[in-house]
Amino acid sequence: MYKKIQYILLCGLCITSLQAQTRTEKDLLGDKQIPANAYYGVQTARALENFQISGMTTQFYPDYVRAFAMVKLAAARANADVGRLKKDRLGAIEKACQAVIDGKYHDQFLVDLYQGGAGTSANMNVNEVLANIALEMSGHKKGDEFKDVLKMGRTEGQDAVPMTVGQEFHAFGNQLDAEVNTLRKVEVFLCEQNMGATAIGTGITASPGYAEKVATHLAKITGKPIVMSKDLIAATTSQQGFVLYSSALKSMAVAVSKISSDLIILTSGPRTGIFEINLPALQPGSSIMPGKVNPVMPELMNQLCFKVMGNDLTVTLAAHSGLLQLNAYEPIEAIAMMESQGLFFKSFPLFRKNCIDGITVNKDILNHYMERSVGIVTALNPVLGYEKTTELAKEALATNKGILELIREKKLLTEDQIKKLLDPASLTGQK
Structure with missing residues (x-):
């Protein structure tokens, strides 16, 4: 009790x-x-x-x-x-x-x-x-590192023609530059506003001049080119500004994910993969396989990019599902786009610090591939002719020998000639 x-x-x-x-x-x-x-x-x-x-x-x-x-x-x-x-x-x-x-x-x-x-x-x-x-x-920008390091380019997973590691990474950077520029361009579609149009865009109950003045004040406060929409009813019902911006975020995600996957392939191995580059080793990759180190940062970026791609679909569905003069699904659009921006904002610096800045090149591996790749015959066409290079390619595949190995055996070119042919500047179109 x-x-x-x-x-x-x-x-x-x-x-x-x-x-x-x-x-x-x-x-x-x-x-x-x-x-x-x-x-x-x-x-x-x-x-x-x-x-x-x-x-x-x-x-x-x-x-x-x-x-x-x-x-x-x-x-x-x-x-x-x-x-x-x-x-x-x-x-x-x-x-x-x-x-x-x-x-x-x-x-x-x-x-x-x-x-x-x-x-x-x-x-x-x-x-x-x-x-x-x-x-x-009241009381109440980018560099061009490894520009002289030759490697074999690949198309459809197969040996193609020579390039430099610098060209490969420079291309990665240019892809991202293009995505950033796209985001900047589509930002303008977010700067149209319909304040003062009230419920459905007709301006009912709003004072004359209010809508224009809101736009002017918002532009001054935000430092952005905020303007009043030309058609306030259309601006109230349409979500195309969000659709375009979200689409640009998705495009960025596609590019980053593609680059991340390329890095995973390029670092695969170390003994049974391509292993052209090394990514910083951040943590052990397995509890049962000693010595295994996984490409955790590119994997993380892929997952975040998948989320951004999904968020874009959310914005698309929300924008197209609004009924008549008002879209009731704006909150989920805002959530999706803010999450996508936030994921990029937090992960990009981390990706650069813990992965990109620490990448090194396995030059011996690259040289080995260059020596043995059949793809090098394309560069030899002007010197040896198409018929001869075709024969070399066929023999290399049949005997599991490298093209340069066969050229040396048959004494088709001198070492000086080979050295000139393999000059990175002339071989990759950088002269």
């Missing part, structure tokens, strides 16, 4: 303490208890109950929170410009928005990114936090 009374008293104390640490707010659904020290309000509290999905909240993406604050700041200034907001209130809102832009109060943005209602819950989370902050403040 004593323990039971103790427990009842303890529960009573907890309830009293809880009541003292909460405040009551209400909306159209009724009253709700909110933690007293929370800057969010009743609509956020309801969302926290209704959307316990992933545990991934808006605070996981600081730039997303900052972007929300920038939008609210632009909206406030535009409302002040058109006479809908008093200067003193504008000042308070500006301070609150700037605080969030500066990285403060981010722990108050708690709504799960997976949510219904076309993002209304996340939007209200921002509104409530900014409002309470305002009240409180």
